[in-house]
Amino acid sequence: xxxxxxxxxxxxxxxxxxxxxxxxxxxxxxxxxxxxxxxxxxxxxxxxxxxxxxxxxxxxxxxxxxxxxxxxxxxxxxxxxxxxxxxxxxxxxxxxxxxxx
Numbered sequence: 221x222x223x224x225x226x227x228x229x230x231x232x233x234x235x236x237x238x239x240x241x242x243x244x245x246x247x248x249x250x251x252x253x254x255x256x257x258x259x260x261x262x263x264x265x266x267x268x269x270x271x272x273x274x275x276x277x278x279x280x281x282x283x284x285x286x287x288x289x290x291x292x293x294x295x296x297x298x299x300x301x302x303x304x305x306x307x308x309x310x311x312x313x314x315x316x317x318x319x320x321x
Contacts, residue, residue, distance in 0.1 A: 255297060256304065267320060267321065271316060299317070305319070306318065
């Protein structure tokens, strides 16, 4: 019986641990930083974070995606200076300011 337990610990355990470590999901990605902010578009970080608040664009003069994106980044940084990340919704009219831990 002792030999069976020994063999299980020595030979089976490393394989069980090896399967869980280093495995990357197909949906895993690395996000870019824009002006010091980690930007998550239609996604959420895997690490822990603290929700700081939501910024919403109230008046849209131009619906060009790049202008909306730039405004979201700039205004979120102004409104939540301690934020180091943001989660942008599908329509790019609001985002959640977050502090990644």
